[in-house]
Amino acid sequence: MRARTFFIAAAALVALAGCGGGGGSGGAGGTQASGTQPKVVSGPLRLFAYSDGFDKQLIEPFEAENPKVQLQTTPFDSVASATAKLRAGYHTDVINTCVEEGAATQVKLGLLAPLDTSRIPGWKTVFPTFKKLPGVIVDGKVYVIPVDSGVTGIMYDSTKISTPPTSWADLFSPQYKGQVSVEDNPEVAIQVGALALGIKDPVHLSDDQIEQVKNFLIAHRDVFRTYWNSDADINNLMATGEVTIAEGYPGNVLDMNRNGAKNIKFSLAKEGQIVWTCGYGISTSASNVDASYALLNYYLKPSAQLIEASRWNYIMTNEQTLKAAPPALAKRADLSLPLHFENIIPASPPPDYDKWIEAWNEVKAAG
Numbered sequence: 001m002r003a004r005t006f007f008i009a010a011a012a013l014v015a016l017a018g019c020g021g022g023g024g025s026g027g028a029g030g031t032q033a034s035g036t037q038p039k040v041v042s043g044p045l046r047l048f049a050y051s052d053g054f055d056k057q058l059i060e061p062f063e064a065e066n067p068k069v070q071l072q073t074t075p076f077d078s079v080a081s082a083t084a085k086l087r088a089g090y091h092t093d094v095i096n097t098c099v100e101e102g103a104a105t106q107v108k109l110g111l112l113a114p115l116d117t118s119r120i121p122g123w124k125t126v127f128p129t130f131k132k133l134p135g136v137i138v139d140g141k142v143y144v145i146p147v148d149s150g151v152t153g154i155m156y157d158s159t160k161i162s163t164p165p166t167s168w169a170d171l172f173s174p175q176y177k178g179q180v181s182v183e184d185n186p187e188v189a190i191q192v193g194a195l196a197l198g199i200k201d202p203v204h205l206s207d208d209q210i211e212q213v214k215n216f217l218i219a220h221r222d223v224f225r226t227y228w229n230s231d232a233d234i235n236n237l238m239a240t241g242e243v244t245i246a247e248g249y250p251g252n253v254l255d256m257n258r259n260g261a262k263n264i265k266f267s268l269a270k271e272g273q274i275v276w277t278c279g280y281g282i283s284t285s286a287s288n289v290d291a292s293y294a295l296l297n298y299y300l301k302p303s304a305q306l307i308e309a310s311r312w313n314y315i316m317t318n319e320q321t322l323k324a325a326p327p328a329l330a331k332r333a334d335l336s337l338p339l340h341f342e343n344i345i346p347a348s349p350p351p352d353y354d355k356w357i358e359a360w361n362e363v364k365a366a367g
């Protein structure tokens with residue numbers, strides 16, 4: 001599930017972000033050329049992306065609409081690994097990137113070209129909250145078109161908790177002693193602890209704040225039934241009633257509901273929503289700029305976004321997608337969530353990742 005792919009690469013990205021140099025050459029000027037999108041685009045088009053970006057069901061309509069384009073796809077496992085490959089000289093046209101995995105770093109390294117949004121009609125109807133995320137707009141120029149997203153929130157058993165939880169602090173209430181679970185991951189657990197304590201920026205923590213969060217988690221270790229490691233893990237724990245309330249994702253709740261656990265619900269936390277957001281940009285090495293814009297426009301189309309919402313339950317970024325969605329799908333995939341985001345916290349790897357790992361290991365060792 002892409003909702004947590006950024007954790008795999010966190011350490012690698014932190015190291016990468018500190019490196020200098022890099023950047024492709026050529027192609028940037030072409031992406032800024034003014035004018036409308038040609039009616040017919042053609043030629044080879046290289047896409048460097050997570051594999052869901054060219055999933056057969058998602059990409060076939062684009063290929064049908066553009067029969068003269070020869071789409072060539074290359075998958076990657078993380079934005080960090082993609083960035084390393086691009087810096088080493090790999091050339092492509094369209095790059096799939098994620099805010100929390102290093103879109104801003106790719107801009108800084110010169111790997112993404114500024115976009116001419118007059119060639120992207122859907123830009124006007126992207127939810128404003130996504131345009132504010134790091135790496136999307138830099139120094140007044142647009143580099144990334146946000147396409148899909150996911151949010152971390154609170155899952156709960158509605159047969160045991162009648163009032164929906166609204167705060168990360170609810171996870172640490174004594175009334176849920178031995179009934180709580182959070183992901184066995186330092187980024188998630190420490191951010192959740194920081195938000196429960198009222199820390200406004202849970203990504204950039206001082207050493208004192210890391211210590212404060214660690215001590216808070218240790219002091220409340222008796223509320224935890226266990227720490228979960230996979231979707232199957234937490235889904236089973238909640239469906240069987242071993243866990244009553246947990247940090248998790250809308251996709252987890254949907255999976256459980258589909259499998260008969262209709263009592264499991266999802267709620268946002270008022271202190272802030274830890275959100276991942278991915279999208280697409282055009283490489284500075286792009287050679288087929290017209291086809292690149294055609295692909296970016298396709299990903300923003302409500303018809304394409306509805307495929308993603310239906311297939312993976314991603315939260316989509318185009319306001320028009322919510323309007324076009326069948327009510328059942330809009331409800332199932334929580335497509336209205338961007339209207340309710342109050343404080344987006346990009347799910348970014350912390351700059352001092354090693355300290356977070358050490359603190360989380362101490363929490364787990366304490367009990």
